[in-house]
Amino acid sequence: MRPGFAAGAIVALLAFMVITPGWFLPPGATASGSLLVGHLGEHDAPESDCGPVSDDPIKRVTLVAQATVWEVAPGESFPTWSFNGVIPGPVICLREGDTLILTLENRLSTIASFHAHGLAREPSSDGTYLTASYAPPGGSYTYTLQADARSVGTWAYHDAVAELDGGPFIDGLSLPESGEGIERGMFGAIIVYGEGELDEAGLPAGYDHEMVLVEAEFESEVTAGPVYMTINGKIAPVTPHYQFQAGETVRFRVLNVGPNANHNLWVEGLDWRQTQSGAVVDSVLFGALEFGDFTLEVGDEPRETQYTCSIDGHEEAGMHGRFSIIE
């Protein structure tokens, strides 16, 4: 092939991409860049961020602590840290009674750890500096945790030791847990399903959709720019665009991973029912590292609305998104 032809083809292809961007977007993405999630077409099985949860009682997961340039919105990126290159990290889905064997590979120049909420463990799997349960730079560490009856619910995992200067921060210092990793994006969700919460296919029983929604703030020290108030690692307009069919029942697993701020969640005209206690609230308020599990009946009226955190300044800093109820 002549070089001139190849160059011409590339130019033509680029021009076509610029003119018709929608043609090249992955399915589920909309032209504005927000990921459309929820009811996307015909489906006779529940849709869940976990997918079918296997019934193997041993779940093996590998997480890679790594440097990542994170695009919080088109054209807005900052160098930071993540698990597996995504913020939040992958959802870890377990059944009550499961054992989680998690290997952390550390490609950062600082120590890094996996600290889980909600799961039973020995100190050697706590992911703290005091218990030396962390992976050195370039090394790895394996954690063993159990999902017991007390573990059923929604939890976060996060790093608890990483520090920007790479040194062990505790020497000569009086603080036994570092927030640097979680401030930079090293967090994710854990879901533990109790007896009867999954159907035979391993999908959430009794719901049409199950969604994980993670609220977090990125401070200026991290972004070297503005403060970003994020949903699933993104700011509006590229936060998830939720779409549900009128009459559907949706389970929302909501996490505030802070690391410092309170966040809430509010959808105009909809109530949140706390799944375990049954308490009904119109806005969900969370302190740092508070997690909740809510049932949302989206109602029978098709409409376009939005979800938002209504705490002062958070919506303006990106913490909102589209919420559509379709016929």
Add this chain to the structure above:
Amino acid sequence: MIQLKAAGAALTFIALLAFQVVTPAYFLPPDAVIETDYRGHINEHAAPELFCEPGGSRDYALTISEVRWEVAPGQFFTAWTFNGVIPGPTLCSYEGEALQVEITNRLDRAVEFSIAPAGTTDAVAMATVASGETYVLAHEALPVGTLVYSDAAGGIDHGLYGAIVVYGTDEPQVDHDIVVFEDEFAPPVTDGNDYFAVLNGKAYPLNPHYIFALDEEVRFRMINIGSELHTFHIHGHVWLDEAGNNNDNEVLAPGEAVDGLVQMREPGSWMYHCHIYDHIAGGMTSMLTVLPAGFEGDPVAYLRNGGMH
């Protein structure tokens, strides 16, 4: 003669200064020993550890005074205290019992002594105690549960608070009963510019290090007495919270109080802390040790010698 004396004084002063420059260590206090505040399962005890035994005296005396409060190692500020400590001593009674508190105010201001159920501002008893005065407050029967006594006239920010525990007659038995006050001390209270986020009045590592035996059941009476939201997270342990959820990080709005019944299910030394990282940086973190199965001996000596680390 006066000139000579002045010259002599000046020479002595210079000599002293020179001595201080040459031998600075001579003028420094001896190396500070950080005394860890161990609490909980310290010695053998056959009965549950409660704040008071049934049938004892319910007469208490509280003296309100200024103290230099060591909030973090080597860091002091002038606090207002009940009996010299923050929080003040935990008072205790049983359902239906009369309780009497003799309050002596050694501050140069009046104190509005108030008792209210924790998590509320609905005072069940109140008394103004003028500067230098002593007042005896008697109450026939306080409501069952956790109550907070404090100065309702602005003294809480300076450390004027404590708890009263009133046990019900059919109270479920626990092995240990613990009051945890969460709070902040911020300028101008802290004299300088320092900010401290504290557990029971102290920043790490001066705040309580709890010790429990394996499988013991512990009631934490968590009280946020500060003006910021706090959380209470224990590593390695999950409990059923008051709302009926599995929880390992209770969130308390300012003024809120929540009980958590936690079973010590995993041996080891664990961190407990507020999960707001700005507050961890302010000292709001500490340790909790669950002794190994069948442990015998002195747990404090065991921990001091590096056990469980």
